[in-house]
Amino acid sequence: MTSMILNGERRAVRAAPDTPLLYVLREEFGLNAAKFGCGLGQCGACTVVIDGAAVFSCVTPVMLAENRQVTTLEGLGTAEAPGPLQRAFIDAQAAQCGYCIPGMMMRAHALLTRAPDASDAAIRAELEPHLCRCGTQMRILRAIRRAADAMRPRSTAEAGR
Amino acid sequence: MRTRRVIAGIGIFGLAAAGAALALAWRPAIAPVPPPAPASFDPALVRRGADLALIGDCRTCHTTSGGAAFAGGLPLPTPFGTLYSTNITPDPETGIGRWSEAAFARALREGVDREGRHLYPAFPYDHYSATSDDDVRALYAFFMTRPAVAATPPPNELPFPLNIRLTLAGWKLLFLHPRDLAPDPTKDAVWHRGRYLVEGLGHCGACHSPRNLLGAEVVSRAYEGGEAEGWRAYALGAASRAPVPWDEAALTQYLREGFHPLHGVARGPMAPVVENLAAVPREEVVAMARYLASLGAGSGTATPPLDPxxxxxxxxxxxxxxxxxxxxxxxxxxxxxxxxxxxxxxxxxxxxxxxxxxxxxxxxxxxxxxxxxxxxxxxxxxxxxxxxxxxxxxxxxxxxxxxxxxxxxxxxxxxxxxxxxxxxxxxxxxxxxxxxxxxxxxxxxxxxxx
Structure with missing residues (x-):
């Protein structure tokens, strides 16, 4: 049986090892933030973070998450207590239909964790695998910039300790 | 006494040899010219040069991602160090704006810049040496009519003694030889055109042939496969291990479209090559495909031959x-x-x-x-x-x-x-x-x- 650390908690997976991680997240654990978009790893709506790296959960069999840290959007905060990235997306009103947003946020989360000082160009390049059909790309970029600025003093302070 | 004379003799001989080598290695500058007016070039010639520049993949190395076309500065990782491509726009100060056609031709075919400096063979002049006078003229017309961009590439990162350009004279003496493109009476005009483009401007062998320890193509093993920027450039012709053997039609489609259903997609450093070839007249690509197909096709490795x-x-x-x-x-x-x-x-x-x-x-x-x-x-x-x-x-x-x-x-x-x-x-x-x-x-x- 596959076992992974999902948003900080160790969870056993009942589904067969070749089941896409996305289905396990949504159907077995009720974590519905990651979306099914294309099922081909070409739109980004299903993106989650595994051990710090953004991955397409629709093309990742759950067996590859064995004993690894899987983070979904639910792991970044709650509606009552949103994390800084979620806060920034709300403040920037970056979601229109919202379908692509969880994937965008997870890739942005991976980027800002790895590179808190990411430039606008780096953010833009990093998000290239993500499609948004509403056309809110500029707001999304603004939200990520805002989140980066909000998170940086804290991470710099932490690094200094 | 006698020993001293021998030593003196050796010394004189050594000096003479060094002098001769230096004389061979030394290339004079070609006088700068006032930048020619773009309007002075025949538009049809410029158009022709544009196609040839695509076949030669000039922009692929001489442009950074998102940078101005032909302004140079792209890092080229080699086993010897990192080289940066040069500015080949007609900017008079930082590009080739003051180069005469003769200087341009010498750079292309002999790897020597206008000032007389030897150029590193990452610039594939060992292939471009085959370029005809007419095609050099068309390429010159094309480049001299591009927008001039002031840009100077970063300095090359090469260890001593490779950073001494005179060492390249020795390399050229060993490895820069004219390609044998004598007519083959058994082949048609299309094949001859294809050979000229593949062996010359197209410089396919620059990646698809193995190189020796000094970075020169091993002529006796041409097209047996080589390395390119962290990718394997597959063997072409008889040494090909393609599961389904290539033929002229498949090569034409792949080179023009970057994809063939029996071979897959061009990626890595081959991707810009097919993007370039997509924009040149079809008959040029057909010619290249005919010549490449004539190199042989391997026997295919699909066992059984492609399970349906x-x-x-x-x-x-x-x-x-x-x-x-x-x-x-x-x-x-x-x-x-x-x-x-x-x-x-x-x-x-x-x-x-x-x-x-x-x-x-x-x-x-x-x-x-x-x-x-x-x-x-x-x-x-x-x-x-x-x-x-x-x-x-x-x-x-x-x-x-x-x-x-x-x-x-x-x-x-x-x-x-x-x-x-x-x-x-x-x-x-x-x-x-x-x-x-x-x-x-x-x-x-x-x-x-x-």
Whole structure:
């Protein structure tokens, strides 16, 4: 049986090892933030973070998450207590239909964790695998910039300790 | 007394030899000229030069991603160090604006710049040496009518003594020889045109032929496969290990469209090549394909020759319901790859059957590892198949197991002995594997020159 650390908690997976991680997240654990978009790893709506790296959960069999840290959007905060990235997306009103947003946020989360000082160009390049059909790309970029600025003093302070 | 005389003799001989070598190595500057007016060039000649520049892949090395066309500055990693491409726009101060046609011709064919400095053979003048006077004139007309951009590339990063350009004179003495392009009475005009382009401006051998320790192509082993920027450039012709042998029609389609259903997609450093060839007159690509096809085709490695049951559309497919395949590494294949590569979707949404992949049947695991790790990233604005990379979720051991399993199942060859180092190198060179899309296409379409 596959076992992974999902948003900080160790969870056993009942589904067969070749089941896409996305289905396990949504159907077995009720974590519905990651979306099914294309099922081909070409739109980004299903993106989650595994051990710090953004991955397409629709093309990742759950067996590859064995004993690894899987983070979904639910792991970044709650509606009552949103994390800084979620806060920034709300403040920037970056979601229109919202379908692509969880994937965008997870890739942005991976980027800002790895590179808190990411430039606008780096953010833009990093998000290239993500499609948004509403056309809110500029707001999304603004939200990520805002989140980066909000998170940086804290991470710099932490690094200094 | 006698010893002293011998030593003196040796000394004099040595000095004379050094002097002679220096005289051979020394190339004079060619006097600068006032930058010629763009309007002084015949537009038809400029148009012709644009096509030739595409065949020569000039923009591919002389432009950075997102940078001004032909302004140089692209880092070129070589086994000897990193070189930066030069500015070949007609800027009088930092480009080639003051170069006469004679200076341009000498640079192209002999690898010596206007000032008389030897150029490094990352610039493939060992191929460009075959370029005819007429074509040099057309290329000159094309470059002198480009927008001038003031830009100076970073200095090359080469260790001593390679940073001494005079050493290149010795390299040229050993390796820069005119290509034998004598007419072959058994071949037609199209073949001759193709040979001229492939051996000359197209410089296919620069990547597809092995190189010796001094970085020169091994002429006796031409097209037996080589290395290019962290990718394997497959063997062409008789040494090809393509599962389905190439022919002229397949080569033409692949070179023009970057994709062939029996061979897959051009990626890595081949991607910009096919983007360039997509924009040149079709008959030029047909000619190149005819010559390349005449080099032989290998015998194919698909055993049995392409199992039809493994092609797209044969296996029932939905995510999570994949082919059951026996053997270590193949559980990964079944769970991770088969949904697309054995699915019912046609390309570009489904992958080609891996039984067709030279990356798996080929002589080196490097391309397969690159693609597993990085996928086939989208190239801005081009209609090409794309594939997600799996480098973030697969451990090195899993990549090795998957690659070895694919080789066993589809490759028709002995296990690769160099799989682990290939994975380590590919991980270290991620930035190379996912070379970004060239953002220069719009500025460079031949229509610009009309």
């Amino acid at each position: 049951s493994s092609g797209p559309g044969q296996a029932p497919q939905s995510a999570g319901m994949q082919a059951a395949i026996e053997g270590a590494g193949t559980d990964l294949y079944a769970a991770t790859c088969a949904a697309c590569h054995e699915g019912e979707r046609p390309p570009p949404f489904g992958g080609v059957s891996l039984a067709l992949s030279t990356a798996i049947s080929g002589e080196s695991p490097r391309n397969l590892v690159n693609v597993i790790l990085e996928g086939l990233p989208a190239r801005g604005g081009t209609g090409q198949p794309i594939m997600p990379g799996f480098g973030a979720v697969l451990t090195d051991a899993q990549v090795a197991s998957l690659a070895a399993g694919l080789r066993r199942r589809f490759g028709g060859g002995a296990p690769w002995p160099d799989l682990e180092p290939a994975i380590r190198e590919a991980r270290a060179a991620r930035h190379l594997a996912a070379r970004p899309a060239a953002a220069i296409t719009p500025a460079m379409t031949p229509a610009m020159t009309r």
